[in-house]
Amino acid sequence: MANGEQSPLVDLLTRARSGDESARDELFERCRAYVTLVARAQVESWMHAKVDASDLVQETLLDAHRGWEKFRGQTEGEWLVWLRRILTHNATDFARRYHGTQKRQARREVSMRVRTSDASGDFLRDPSDPGESPSELVVRREREIELAEAVSRLTDDHREVIMLRNLQRLSFNEVAERMGRTRPATQMLWTRAVRKLQEELEHHHL
Amino acid sequence: MTENHDTTGESGIENDPDVTRNPGAVNVSEDRLFELLDRYVTTLHSDDTQSRSAIIQRNPDLGELLACLDSLEHLAPLRPSRRGPENETGSVLDGIVAEPTAADQMSDAPAEFGKYVLFEEVGRGGMGVVYRAKQTDLDRVVALKMILSSRFASEEEIQRFYGEARAAGRLRHPNIVGIHEVGELNGQHYFAMDYVEGESLEESLQTGPLAANEAVECLQTIARAVHHLHENQIVHRDLKPSNILIGESGEPILTDFGLAKLFESNSAQTRTGTIIGTPSYMSPEQAGGEASRVSPRSDVYSLGAILYKMLTGRPPFQRGNPLDTLVEVMEGEPTLPTRLNRSIPRELERICLRCLEKSPEKRYRTAAALADDLERFLNGEPVEARQTGVISRIRRWGRREPALASRLGALFVASLIVQITYVVRENGDFPFHVKVMSLFGLWTVVAVVFQQFLKRRYLAGFTRFAWAAADAILLTTLLFIAEGPIGPLLIGYPVLIAASGLFFRVRLVVFMTCVSLLSYGVLTLLRGDMLEMPPQYPVIYAAVLAVVGFIVGYQVYRIRVLSRHFEHRRLP
Numbered sequence: 001m002a003n004g005e006q007s008p009l010v011d012l013l014t015r016a017r018s019g020d021e022s023a024r025d026e027l028f029e030r031c032r033a034y035v036t037l038v039a040r041a042q043v044e045s046w047m048h049a050k051v052d053a054s055d056l057v058q059e060t061l062l063d064a065h066r067g068w069e070k071f072r073g074q075t076e077g078e079w080l081v082w083l084r085r086i087l088t089h090n091a092t093d094f095a096r097r098y099h100g101t102q103k104r105q106a107r108r109e110v111s112m113r114v115r116t117s118d119a120s121g122d123f124l125r126d127p128s129d130p131g132e133s134p135s136e137l138v139v140r141r142e143r144e145i146e147l148a149e150a151v152s153r154l155t156d157d158h159r160e161v162i163m164l165r166n167l168q169r170l171s172f173n174e175v176a177e178r179m180g181r182t183r184p185a186t187q188m189l190w191t192r193a194v195r196k197l198q199e200e201l202e203h204h205h206l
Numbered sequence: 207m208t209e210n211h212d213t214t215g216e217s218g219i220e221n222d223p224d225v226t227r228n229p230g231a232v233n234v235s236e237d238r239l240f241e242l243l244d245r246y247v248t249t250l251h252s253d254d255t256q257s258r259s260a261i262i263q264r265n266p267d268l269g270e271l272l273a274c275l276d277s278l279e280h281l282a283p284l285r286p287s288r289r290g291p292e293n294e295t296g297s298v299l300d301g302i303v304a305e306p307t308a309a310d311q312m313s314d315a316p317a318e319f320g321k322y323v324l325f326e327e328v329g330r331g332g333m334g335v336v337y338r339a340k341q342t343d344l345d346r347v348v349a350l351k352m353i354l355s356s357r358f359a360s361e362e363e364i365q366r367f368y369g370e371a372r373a374a375g376r377l378r379h380p381n382i383v384g385i386h387e388v389g390e391l392n393g394q395h396y397f398a399m400d401y402v403e404g405e406s407l408e409e410s411l412q413t414g415p416l417a418a419n420e421a422v423e424c425l426q427t428i429a430r431a432v433h434h435l436h437e438n439q440i441v442h443r444d445l446k447p448s449n450i451l452i453g454e455s456g457e458p459i460l461t462d463f464g465l466a467k468l469f470e471s472n473s474a475q476t477r478t479g480t481i482i483g484t485p486s487y488m489s490p491e492q493a494g495g496e497a498s499r500v501s502p503r504s505d506v507y508s509l510g511a512i513l514y515k516m517l518t519g520r521p522p523f524q525r526g527n528p529l530d531t532l533v534e535v536m537e538g539e540p541t542l543p544t545r546l547n548r549s550i551p552r553e554l555e556r557i558c559l560r561c562l563e564k565s566p567e568k569r570y571r572t573a574a575a576l577a578d579d580l581e582r583f584l585n586g587e588p589v590e591a592r593q594t595g596v597i598s599r600i601r602r603w604g605r606r607e608p609a610l611a612s613r614l615g616a617l618f619v620a621s622l623i624v625q626i627t628y629v630v631r632e633n634g635d636f637p638f639h640v641k642v643m644s645l646f647g648l649w650t651v652v653a654v655v656f657q658q659f660l661k662r663r664y665l666a667g668f669t670r671f672a673w674a675a676a677d678a679i680l681l682t683t684l685l686f687i688a689e690g691p692i693g694p695l696l697i698g699y700p701v702l703i704a705a706s707g708l709f710f711r712v713r714l715v716v717f718m719t720c721v722s723l724l725s726y727g728v729l730t731l732l733r734g735d736m737l738e739m740p741p742q743y744p745v746i747y748a749a750v751l752a753v754v755g756f757i758v759g760y761q762v763y764r765i766r767v768l769s770r771h772f773e774h775r776r777l778p
Binding site: 034037038041042045143144147148162165166167168169172187188190191192194195197198201202 | 236239240243244247251270271273274275277278279280281282283
């Protein structure tokens with residue numbers, strides 16, 4: 001996979017940080033599929049319904065654009081965590097609006113800075129967390145972007161079943177119900193979707 | 207296609223003849239594949255890492271597919287139960303209902319560490335960080351020390367650490383902190399020990415020195431505890447007031463013992479942190495880095511330094527930076543405790559100074575011998591520490607006041623030479639001889655006076671410069687009245703410059719060089735015979751003088767840089 005070479009995202013990130021506008025636009029464009037996927041997964045798993053999350057995606061990317069100066073991280077990991085933070089913040093608002101709840105309190109402050117793990121925090125992490133080496137993490141993050149892009153290239157049915165089963169962690173009975181199919185058919189669809197997704201990823205790499 | 211379902215659930219797909227080696231190919235039993243993938247996703251959702259890795263191992267062919275599922279799992283929103291580096295998304299659903307977000311509170315919650323719950327950080331040292339923690343299974347409060355993993359250079363060192371910790375764990379003594387457990391969790395080495403509520407001796411001494419008897423009783427208890435360590439083949443190596451805790455009933459309790467030596471092995475990297483950190487209570491053999499000479503008597507030295515601190519309120523040697531302190535520990539002599547606190551009994555001062563002897567052989571043989579002598583002192587019996595001989599007292603004075611001692615030595619030798627030559631030469635000029643000798647006398651008086659000024663801290667900095675200037679003026683006066691040609695005597699100036707370097711101050715060297723050049727210039731103008739030589743000679747001499755000053759100054763500067771380097775390496 002992308003282990004050996006310098007990952008293209010890091011390169012984009014570095015160029016964008018040094019003020020290259022086109023690199024920044026490209027970076028955001030490349031993250032759109034990712035943000036869309038995560039946004040949908042997040043909002044829909046709260047709502048237990050299909051939701052049009054395009055506004056949320058737009059808002060998040062816009063916020064990220066506006067807050068670009070405040071981003072202090074250097075790795076994809078930090079970048080994606082930052083994006084997810086903004087997304088989570090916006091998604092919470094989005095969910096409130098969706099529920100018709102009034103926003104009684106002021107917008108919650110979200111620090112634009114990703115908490116960097118310091119030496120003392122390092123060993124305080126959850127003991128059940130097996131831990132990852134930084135390089136593993138980088139590869140994984142890189143993969144997440146590619147994966148999100150691959151998911152967006154799938155057919156609607158395939159994308160949907162993966163969204164429900166993997167990203168929202170619904171049981172097959174629920175997935176079948178939501179998709180209006182029988183359970184065996186859904187299982188078959190899911191298996192094919194996963195295989196298709198893997199092929200898609202592999203294809204993209206060649 | 208769907209027969210042969212494996213009910214044990216863990217066998218590999220390769221056992222199934224229907225399945226081809228390539229999962230990407232079309233002709234795969236889809237039901238079979240579904241079973242495996244579904245089981246895998248279930249292990250992911252339930253955090254069942256064991257079954258998960260079993261599936262990975264049994265199905266190497268599915269690696270890509272499984273990795274794909276892994277990544278999908280990472281993309282999914284975090285479940286509230288899972289706490290990882292991305293827990294900011296913790297349980298946002300709660301955040302919609304309740305006002306504060308769960309993520310905000312996450313950091314305030316007590317952190318769990320294995321069977322311990324960490325409360326707060328109570329200390330930080332060269333080895334690591336100490337937390338107050340609760341051991342949940344036994345429901346007791348302990349002090350948990352996390353060893354910085356960077357402190358271990360190799361696997362071997364880790365083994366040594368465990369060996370030492372186990373040896374220390376076997377100790378049972380009311381004045382020694384008990385070690386309950388040594389272990390490792392997620393690569394983090396730690397040990398759990400008694401948590402002692404209360405302050406350290408260092409903190410309790412901040413209000414001022416102790417009364418003599420109080421100090422003696424306290425040190426006696428500490429010395430007996432240290433002896434117990436020695437009997438168990440453990441040398442503490444890092445005895446200092448901050449490592450002595452004061453228990454509830456005021457009894458001292460030793461902590462941080464034995465393990466210290468692991469961190470001052472041959473590797474310079476580990477040594478600088480600990481040695482330069484607190485040289486004030488360190489024996490000269492430790493300060494000099496002679497690890498092989500460290501013995502129980504090194505601890506006796508530290509005990510003496512602690513006694514000194516308890517009696518006078520300050521450690522025997524304490525300078526503004528580690529380098530100066532180190533030089534003092536190795537070469538200097540502490541100010542007599544009675545000078546700092548007149549109420550200290552002479553006998554107690556002798557006990558203290560015997561511990562602080564530079565050579566280990568002159569100290570008490572064991573910590574118990576020190577404790578016994580302290581007991582004799584308390585009982586009003588004559589102590590073992592005797593009044594030392596004249597020679598060793600002179601040596602001590604020389605170490606205590608090196609600036610004065612070296613000048614007096616030089617003046618004595620110079621006047622001796624002058625006196626002998628006067629006696630040997632029969633037609634000596636008596637008035638001239640008197641003039642020279644009284645100049646030497648004046649120089650001696652000036653030195654003694656300056657030494658008195660040097661003792662006053664607020665005058666010390668200024669005094670060094672004034673003293674340097676006085677030396678140059680007196681030398682110039684001497685050279686002015688001396689009978690010519692005085693050529694060889696001009697060696698005096700470079701000597702003054704070189705000697706000024708002994709104080710490790712670049713500015714003093716620069717100052718001395720300038721004063722010497724100036725003095726030489728004045729001397730040349732005043733003395734007529736100085737110009738009866740080729741005109742370039744004085745210029746060459748002055749240039750060489752400047753070069754000498756530069757070399758000495760540069761050398762001092764280098765040492766300063768090294769000192770700063772080590773100082774910055776010191777751990778917080």
